[in-house]
Amino acid sequence: MAGHSTLKVFSMNTKGLNIPHKRHSLYADLKSTSPDVVCLQETHFKRQAHPRLYLPQYTTQLHAMSPTKSRGVSILIHKRVAFQMHRKVVDPNGRFLLLVCSLNHNVYTIANIYCPNESQRPFLGKVLTRLEGISSGTQIVCGDLNLTMDIPTQASKRQRKEGLQNKAVxxxxxxxxxxxxxxPGEVGHTFFSMAHKIYSRIxxxxxxxxxxxxxxxxSIGTVSWSDHAPVTIELSDCYDARGKAPWRL
Known part of the structure; x- marks a missing residue:
């Protein structure tokens, strides 16, 4: 829809959507927040047989699925958005989905990534390099990267080194x-580890x-029906000189 001045992007690790009550929890979240673009990680959809997402508002649904009920990422686009697909790259292991498209007549490249629990940096580096090869227009990268960029104030030498290496990617x-x-300076978390009883932002x-x-x-939402919280951004469709903050980089 032309004239839709902002684009809202919602990203969340759902920790599996094969159970009906989890899908209904997702539907409720999307109904209350009404994002334009939804990036989901860890859908656990199996390639040959997966439940349909009954989201009549989200007429465009793209999936990268794994051969087993694990991993899996999806990108959903709201029907109010004028959508045109230009290119997509689907990981056969269900770890990433790269999409070059027009949203409301502006070109975007959207990457939805679910990094493994180990060797995250080399994996992420490879996906981002692949993304650069196809990227066009505004680039938005969403996902569960399974690593933290935040360096705690009482960080050990190893934590500090890891945080700096992650930021370098x-x-x-x-x-x-x-x-x-x-x-800046705020403590935020998107994930609660039951095993270690710790919160982190990954x-x-x-x-x-x-x-x-x-x-x-x-903004970061709350950890409720998944062990991850959603992360949401809103951006204006095109550059606005009255922007919130004149970033100087």
Missing amino acids: LAGHRLFDVWRLFH DYVLVQGETLNRIRDC
Whole structure:
């Protein structure tokens, strides 16, 4: 729909959507927040047989599924958005989905990534390099990266080193951690580990420097029916000189 001035992107690790009550929890979240673009990780949809997502508002549904009931990422686009697909790259293991498309007549490249629990940096680096090869227009990277960019104040030498190495991957691809820029100094978490009883921030929405002026809002939701919280950003459809913050990078 032309004239739709902002684009809202919602990203969440759902920890499996094969159980009906989890799908209904997702439907309720999407009904209350009404995002334009939805990026889901860990859908656990199996390639040959998976339940349908009954979301009549989200007429475009794209999936990268694994051969087993594990991993899996999906991108959903609301029907109010004028959508045109230009290119998609689907990971056969269900770890990423790259989409070049027009949304409301503006070109976007959307990456939805679910990193493994180990060797996250090399994996992420490979996917981002692949993304650069097809990227066009505004780039938005969403997902559960399974690593943290936050360095605790009482960080050990190892934590500090890891945090800096993780940040270096983003810097190498000119990507910025939107939530951190909008919430400097704030402690935020997107994941609760039952095994270790600790909270961490491993879910992100990342954009390139030239997009920062267009960001209107970035927030982390609550950990409720999944063990992850959703991350949401709102950006204006096109550059607005009256932007929230004149980022100088």
